Amino acid sequence: MMNSSKPVKTTKRSFEIICALQELNGARISELTTYLDIPKSTIHRHLQTLEDLKLVVRDHGQYHVGLAFAALGRHARERKEFYQLAEPLVRDLAEDTGERVQLLVEEHGELVYVHRDVGQRAVSADSCVGKRMEIHTAACGKAILAEYPPKRAREFVRNHDFVEVTSNTVTNKELFIEMLEDVRERGYAFNREESIEGLNSVAVAVTHPTGQPLGALCVTGPSHRLKGKLFEEDLPDKLLGAANELELNIKYS
Secondary structure, eight states: OOOTTSOOHHHHHHHHHHHHHHHHTSBOHHHHHHHHTOOHHHHHHHHHHHHHTTSEEEETTEEEEOTHHHHHHHHHHHSSHHHHHHHHHHHHHHHHHSSEEEEEEEETTEEEEEEEEEOTTOOOOSOOTTOEEEGGGSHHHHHHHHTSOHHHHHHHHHHSOOOOSSTTOOOOHHHHHHHHHHHHHHSOEEEESSSSTTEEEEEEEEEOTTSOEEEEEEEEEETTTSOHHIIIIIHHHHHHHHHHHHHHHHHHO
């Protein structure tokens, strides 16, 4: 019997090449060979197949990710009604707070950006839709994990690799579990420069009527601005209100 957990090497290699094209913002075969440490002939064969499938395009000898992924990404984001219901709330929160507002969901133990909008004062940051980030470093990650049943949350933490992203990243698992208990009690989570130095975030989970966490809304801004009463009271109140509205829309849609 075939072991279903064993990865198909050719599929894995093709996606390594696609991801490299994204990371490099396009590349020639020679550049991919160096970047991935894969033989030139192998890169060429995969690119030929991907080009035949219209998944990559070639422009003056340089390969790029094709627009087919735009349609796939749109489908992935719109396949759940929850994502569509959240979009106007994200936009309204960004306008109201003036900061960067995002909706993130958990997928394969990571956070994925689903919606993002910016207010007038928002700072630039690498948070494009579809981007993934470490779940333990983010306010949204803590907010989502705090909605898990305690036993499941502890199991997730026990098996998760707590990499240090900044000097403020919490990597002690016992301390992290205590933080989740605090989040569960108050209803919102903080990120104090744990994922990006100089940026703070506050987040609130959005749950299904069954209690299952669907994702989390968060407001992000510079640490010199997101502090004190604004950070610890005002923004959490706005997020709790928005999350409640979204949960009602989900329940009665």
